[in-house]
Amino acid sequence: AQKVTQAQTEISVVEKEDVTLDCVYETRDTTYYLFWYKQPPSGELVFLIRRNSFDEQNEISGRYSWNFQKSTSSFNFTITASQVVDSAVYFCALLKTGANNLFFGTGTRLTVIP
Amino acid sequence: KAGVTQTPRYLIKTRGQQVTLSCSPISGHRSVSWYQQTPGQGLQFLFEYFSETQRNKGNFPGRFSGRQFSNSRSEMNVSTLELGDSALYLCASSLPSGGAYEQYFGPGTRLTVT
Numbered sequence: 001a002q003k004v005t006q007a008q009t010e011i012s013v014v015e016k017e018d019v020t021l022d023c024v025y026e027t028r029d030t031t032y033y034l035f036w037y038k039q040p041p042s043g044e045l046v047f048l049i050r051r052n053s054f055d056e057q058n059e060i061s062g063r064y065s066w067n068f069q070k071s072t073s074s075f076n077f078t079i080t081a082s083q084v085v086d087s088a089v090y091f092c093a094l095l096k097t098g099a100n101n102l103f104f105g106t107g108t109r110l111t112v113i114p
Numbered sequence: 115k116a117g118v119t120q121t122p123r124y125l126i127k128t129r130g131q132q133v134t135l136s137c138s139p140i141s142g143h144r145s146v147s148w149y150q151q152t153p154g155q156g157l158q159f160l161f162e163y164f165s166e167t168q169r170n171k172g173n174f175p176g177r178f179s180g181r182q183f184s185n186s187r188s189e190m191n192v193s194t195l196e197l198g199d200s201a202l203y204l205c206a207s208s209l210p211s212g213g214a215y216e217q218y219f220g221p222g223t224r225l226t227v228t
Contacts, residue, residue: 042221
């Protein structure tokens with residue numbers, strides 16, 4: 001069975017602070033994919049990153065960075081120098097190979113205070 | 115390149131009625147997935163269509179059904195609506211099914227059942 005846990009329900013930070021969103025997953029599959037999506041108030045899920053289970057390299061994209069650690073089944077997301085526009089709900093998701101259904105965590109609501 | 119479009123954006127129905135939601139994927143995308151988002155259950159996978167065939171199905175009652183047309187557009191239908199069907203219904207499209215590709219989401223249809 002697949003499961004994604006985002007223990008942080010809500011986080012508030014002051015603008016320019018760094019913030020890390022945690023994601024822990026469970027799967028028995030050896031090959032799988034992990035995703036992060038952002039959901040702003042408009043409701044649309046915006047794709048941020050995809051990582052496959054064989055690629056444990058950390059990734060940085062501008063102010064965003066991701067830390068994938070297979071040993072702890074975690075795929076954490078860090079926003080550096082947060083901005084008000086980063087305020088949204090962030091979802092971590094797991095997808096098993098051969099299927100196309102994402103298993104989502106419950107999401108973390110991030111509020112960046114100006 | 116146009117994104118995923120969903121119509122209508124908002125819908126109000128009465129218990130017992132049925133509803134049809136529409137999704138047009140990104141041009142060239144052949145896989146369409148549907149998700150239901152509620153405050154209580156979060157984001158849950160409904161079903162996926164690829165080449166006009168349902169490939170995967172989530173754990174929803176038979177009142178939820180869907181189809182895909184030859185141009186990859188998809189519709190989902192909910193019959194005998196219940197109050198608990200009130201939700202944001204999100205459609206996502208991706209390249210061929212198999213997990214290797216990210217899913218791009220539409221803005222959603224917000225269904226309210228009274």
